[in-house]
Amino acid sequence: KAAMDAATEIGLAVVTTTMTLVAVFLPTAFMGGMAGQFFKEFGWTAATAVLASLAVARLITPMLCARFLQSHPQSPPSWIMDTYLDIARLALKHRLITSLCAALFFVGSILALNSLPREFVPASDNSSTQVIVELAPGTPLSTTNAIAELVRQKISVIPEITNIFTTVGTGNSDKHRGPGVSDFRNANLTIDLPPVGQRERSQAEIEVEIRSILGNVPGARFQVGSRQTGEILLINLTSEDAQLLHQTAQNAMTELRGVPGLGNVISNASLLRPEIFIRPNMARAAELGVTASAIGETVQVATAGDYSAALAQMNLPQRQVDIRVQLPLSTRQDLAAIEQLRVPGAHGLVPLAAIAEVSMGSGPAQISRFDRSRNIRIEVELGNLLLGDANALVRELPSLKRLPLGVSWVDTGDSKMMNDMFSSFGVAMVTGLICVFMVLVLLFKDFMQPITILAALPLTIGGAVFALFIVDASFSLPAVIGLLMLMGIATKNSILLVDYAVVAMRNGMDVHDALLDACAKRARPIVMTTLAMTAGMLPVAMGVHEGSSFRMPMGIVVIGGLLTSTVLSLIVVPVVFTYVLQAKELLARILPHGHAVETAS
Incomplete structure (x- = not known):
């Protein structure tokens, strides 16, 4: 009888409490944007669990109380x-x-x-981090290997580091270089740390020391950290003027490197690599019956090689090797030899020098675009700062506060997701309060x-x-x-x-x-x-x-x-x-x- 009386006495309170919890949690499952992706499962799971607890409180708990609880004098x-x-x-x-x-x-x-300082997601401590080394395009394997070894030796003095695994070279998807051809200018050092409870410093503090150690290594760009959410501030600049965009990005990176507390500052603006510039004289080429596609195909086969699917193959035991036509390296670097390449025309083969100007120069290894505009993405490692604090400091820098006409800052990355999250959170709070109020009005x-x-x-x-x-x-x-x-x-x-x-x-x-x-x-x-x-x-x-x-x-x-x-x-x-x-x-x-x-x- 006591169990039944108690269940009856708090019946309305239990139902009301359950319904208010559901009214708070369920609207979060319908939030939009990136924040909604985080809250969707949370909202449904919490609401379902609370409803299940109502059944436990109204059915199972009174039964258990009647079976196991004993009466005793009231103290x-x-x-x-x-x-x-x-x-x-x-x-x-x-x-x-x-x-x-x-x-x-x-x-x-x-x-x-x-x-309070704000950030989107706290940086994780997984007892593992990495250092990415990037050298200039065209760097040979031996140089990259030497730089990677130098980096390994320098960071090995940190007592918390237990193991370093180094990988030199990366796969290249450039169709002109062929599948499986490695780019030897990059190296990756994977660093293992002791578990969280077995070291005094956090992973973020160790990464700060790694950045300070590598700050005096010349001729290389470094990325320290796992590049996960909560570790990077992304600045996305776009413009139709490539030169103005590059200059603005360089000015911004110079100022960013002077902000105390921030880590490495890098961009997706690729390093310059040596290039052969061929500027066809289209009028002269038309007279000789030479097309632009013929010029391009001839130069590609001579310098990068022929990677067509119909290549001849040499049969070896248990495998086949493609036979690729390409000039030797010494000839590819000789402008005079390039000028003497024969290009097919309407009346026979024509020397390249007769229809085009050939010169040496440099240019970007790749061109990035965002929403069809030229784009340079600057990645700033947060270092000792949180995302909200770093974002506030960066927006006050002169080069970014007053961008030149024609250059835009597109809000992307963790900063945008953080702002969207707080906006969605406000909407969810108001919606939850309204739902709670309506539930309470109905029940009371x-x-x-x-x-x-x-x-x-x-x-x-x-x-x-x-x-x-x-x-x-x-x-x-x-x-x-x-x-x-x-x-x-x-x-x-x-x-x-x-x-x-x-x-x-x-x-x-x-x-x-x-x-x-x-x-x-x-x-x-x-x-x-x-x-x-x-x-x-x-x-x-x-x-x-x-x-x-x-x-x-x-x-x-x-x-x-x-x-x-x-x-x-x-x-x-x-x-x-x-x-x-x-x-x-x-x-x-x-x-x-x-x-x-x-x-x-």
Whole structure:
């Protein structure tokens, strides 16, 4: 009978709490943009799990209580409960002071939230990083191998490094060089670190030291880090004027390298490589019956070789080797020999020098475009800075703050995703609040009491923000997920208090006694559920395992918000309840048919 009575007594509170959680989590599954891709599974999973917990609370838990719990004499109230009730009486006696303190706490929380450093996703610590070495186009294998060995020797002095695996050369997809031909100007060093619990420094701190060590290695460009989300600030410049774009990018990179705290600054503007320029005299070529395609094919076969699919093949044991026609290297570097190449024309073979000007020069190895415009993408390693701080500093640089006419900065990468996430988060918060309010109105059959319940939500922000400050964490995507969780969890405390107080008032108690009785009877389950949730999130907040850097801010936010909202809601919500009740009585006197706004449950 006790189990059935208890299930009946908290029935409305359990259903209301469950529906508010669903109303908070489910809208996040329909968020758009990149942020929506992160929240889609979270929203559906959380909403489904909460609905399943409702079945457990209404069916399985009462059965288990009836089977296993034993009756025992009721113990007298502890000194903790007596102290809390004294504080609650004092808060109800000085309602204005209590309300002002709560309002100041909320304003301070918002100001502190705006001062938190921001980033999209915390940089991960996977106990592994890499160094990418890029040399000038045309660099031979021996030189690249020597530079890679020099880099390996320099970074080997770092005590945390346990293993270095070096790869020299990369596959090349250039159709003019043929499949499988390697580009020997690149090298990759994969670096292994001890597990997180076996070293004092983080992976990011070790990467900062690697950058400082490699800063004095000349003639090479370095990329340090796994290039994962949360490690790179992307600056995407576009223009139709290639020369102006290149000059603007160079000026920006020069200024970026002077910003303290940032790591390496590189761009996708390829290094210049030696080239043979052939400028046909089309009038002369037309007289001799030579086409532009004939010139191009002749030069390609002579310099890069013939890679057509119909190549002749030499049969060897168990394999076939393509027979490729190409001038020897010494001849390819001789302009006089290139000028004497014979190009087929309408009246026979014609020397290349007779129809074109041949000269040596240099040019980019590749041309990048974004949305059909010339593009240079600058990648800035964040180093000691977070994405939000780095983005704010970069946008104040003169070369990027006042871009030349014809050059545009297209917002892409982590910075754009971070801005989209915070915008989508605001929409999800408002949508969740509206859904929660509608659910509470339907369940309580009252438009005013939901305001009392929602009063606990602002109190969660302060605890979450101050918890992030204490551990020196940033406001990022997992912290946003934690705030969304708090929106649903924090209303639980208010629902338990308000539901009990409304029932007590319906049974004849006055407002003051009903609120104090609700505080006395519901404080223990409120504190117990908060402690259980805190204990469950504690391993997440401690982040002692590899790959836990993403989940850690979420746990910190939930624990901080739960603790402060629990303590403050037990004091502030009864005060808000009295104000809402007075507002209802005032509306009942002002509005016709005022009896329609009376509480019904």
